[in-house]
Amino acid sequence: MKDHYEVEQFLYKQSEFLDTKQWQKWIDLFTPDGVYWMPPDASYKTWEGQPAIFAEDQNLMTVRMLRVLHPDAWSQRPLWETNHLVSNVSIVKTNKNGDLEVKSRFHMMELRRDDVRHFAGSYFHKLKKTKKGYAIQLQRVDMTNAQAAYDYVLQVWV
Template sequence: MATKKKIGKVAESAKKVAPSTFERAMKKVGVTAPKAKPATNWDLHQEIEAFLFRQSEMLDAKQWAAYIDLFANDGVYWAPSLPEHEHWDGKPAIFIEDRDLMSVRMKRVLHPNAWSQQAEWATNHIVSNIAIEHVGKDGTIQVRSRFHMMEMRRDDLRHFGGIYRHTLKRTKDSFLIQLQRVDLFNAQAAYEYVLQVWV
């Protein structure tokens, strides 16, 4: 029940960062235009850039506890199954997790009997095209970026790409993630095995 309430609190944020033209672009050539003119506060831009780079480094280093700590107490990680989804209520999703569910996933993956994780396995993330789309009066910041993740498991290689949409909250020293939306370019592709951790 607590998890459902926390996820529900972020529903309005999800609507704010829902793509308006992204679904059409994805169907055609996979190119989307910014919703608004990007902000030009370069100091803020560099801070956010460093934050997103650090987040991806944590994933590649499998520092999942530190990764989860980047999320606010009411933070949500959401990967919709279709880019036109503006909210997750009643919609299928690849991921829809708050911090509690993320911790459950981490413990399952780290369990010594998690045989799916015993094979040689690694990821490599690249984040680029970072743009600040909106800075709210309440201190929240809407950020859009592109990503590419390469996943290696023994001799198998998979690629995932798409768009990150972050809703960030300013803290004293950095930021916390209120919502991370992940629109996978190849969300509808067929895979031999499911994603075990976050993209």
């Protein structure tokens, strides 16, 4: 129960960092070898060596962050906000050392100028237990609409 509570709090925190645009804090949630991965299709088993919507380590995350923060990131200039809801959290595996594998579902609403878009799907997290709390080794994001055409694109992590 304690694990479950802590994991939920952790997942809420990571989506709060995204929604409040605290990019560096969000990146710091990952282990040094951690990967954020959004496959184009649910059938994909690994992020390596095949197409990915996102497949980023902390270095590439930093590129994305610096770009978004740049004053001439034109597409990010207009009004733009997100709101994540995370739910259906279940721990699917607990390792002896306290590392966890966790599944959850999310719904993200995005406002861009006057338009609202909705993205939904599932998260799969590999979490490492550290002295400072959990750290993300892998965040896999399967979007329900991953295969649909993208009306405009995604500019930050979901």
